[in-house]
Amino acid sequence: MNTHAVELHQVGKRYKYFSLNDISLSLPTGSITGFIGVNGAGKSTTIRILLGLVHQDHGSVQVLGQTMPEQQVLAKREIGYVSEDMRLYPKASLAWHMQFIQSIYPNWDQAYAEQLLKRFDLRAEQKIKGLSHGQRVKATLLLALARRPKLLILDEPTTGLDPVARQEVLTALIEVLADEDRTILFSSHNTLDVEQISDQVVFIDQGSIIEARSKEDLLDAWRRLRVRVAADQTVAQLPNVLQHQGHGQLQTIITNRYSPELQQTYQQAGLEIQAVELLTLEEIFVASIQARREGKNL
The missing domain is CATH 3.40.50.300 (P-loop containing nucleotide triphosphate hydrolases)
Structure with a gap:
């Protein structure tokens, strides 16, 4: 068959x-x-x-x-x-x-x-x-x-x-x-x-x-991280940041390659992670479209 x-x-x-x-x-x-x-x-x-x-x-x-x-x-x-x-x-x-x-x-x-x-x-x-x-x-x-x-x-x-x-x-x-x-x-x-x-x-x-x-793989790979950022830190330069929002100390990171190791990498870079959240399929779809149209590698 x-x-x-x-x-x-x-x-x-x-x-x-x-x-x-x-x-x-x-x-x-x-x-x-x-x-x-x-x-x-x-x-x-x-x-x-x-x-x-x-x-x-x-x-x-x-x-x-x-x-x-x-x-x-x-x-x-x-x-x-x-x-x-x-x-x-x-x-x-x-x-x-x-x-x-x-x-x-x-x-x-x-x-x-x-x-x-x-x-x-x-x-x-x-x-x-x-x-x-x-x-x-x-x-x-x-x-x-x-x-x-x-x-x-x-x-x-x-x-x-x-x-x-x-x-x-x-x-x-x-x-x-x-x-x-x-x-x-x-x-x-x-x-x-x-x-x-x-x-x-x-x-x-x-x-x-x-x-x-x-x-299941798709939903598991995407996360929203709410973080506290130091004044001299640039979130966009961190690995696997597909999208970030906010200015000042409190910002939001969206990644499509989440893993515990990636979270540790962010923490070692000085980010204070306050929450890690799952995304809905709709949020993943919208973020994927936006990232593609901005020329980012999915």
């Missing part, structure tokens, strides 16, 4: 005002990867290349063992895709959509579909035009999940959902991975959702991947 559901190597795509810059990325089979970037960073272009909707200018793309875009028909049999702006037939019922998808995909699991109906508090006989925004998102998720796809690509699926609906969606995604052969790519700018469910985190900015590693 292939240990990676998705493998991109040096993939590039150039448009008039935007370029995807030779990105390389692997999604381990059975993982949930959070794909985070601001609007226009390249998330949607990457997803379209994975789906065979856009052809890369160069580089190789393997999805579920199939070469893209040449073998996209075979790959798409095992790919589920959900986006918050997907459109269903407004005058048709959810039951009609379920029967339609079942007629196309032989892996459709009717028993699981009925479980999802109850979990999402949906009625199969209701017409799409009568559903709220959150209900429509849950309906599209149901239609994708009940196919039992090996790869589930979610493009901003929780945008516009209320907290209860968002939690229902996230719970369903976690349960999908009860089968370890299933893989999820979760594209979002909502770092709270990504932090809650992801195994691996990928940051993309201006067409380039600037971070890709396990969530």
Whole structure:
């Protein structure tokens, strides 16, 4: 069995005002990867290349063992895709959509579909035009999940959902991975959702991947240190200072290479460390983007 559901190597795509810059990325089979970037960073272009909707200018793309875009028909049999702006037939019922998808995909699991109906508090006989925004998102998720796809690509699926609906969606995604052969790519700018469910985190900015590693390793590497600085000391010259704030004696250091040894180095340099704090994924993302745009080495 292939240990990676998705493998991109040096993939590039150039448009008039935007370029995807030779990105390389692997999604381990059975993982949930959070794909985070601001609007226009390249998330949607990457997803379209994975789906065979856009052809890369160069580089190789393997999805579920199939070469893209040449073998996209075979790959798409095992790919589920959900986006918050997907459109269903407004005058048709959810039951009609379920029967339609079942007629196309032989892996459709009717028993699981009925479980999802109850979990999402949906009625199969209701017409799409009568559903709220959150209900429509849950309906599209149901239609994708009940196919039992090996790869589930979610493009901003929780945008516009209320907290209860968002939690229902996230719970369903976690349960999908009860089968370890299933893989999820979760594209979002909502770092709270990504932090809650992801195994691996990928940051993309201006067409380039600037971070890709396990969530636990990422969260463990970043720290905020609140320090007291001597009057003649320059914090920026210390090792592994990615960002510092404040003037005078009380300052804040952010590092993405934290270790007890680094803390000792700072103390030996004369810093009085008053607190060491973990960062949220959102804080790490923002600091990474700022550092990159300031030309600092991540």
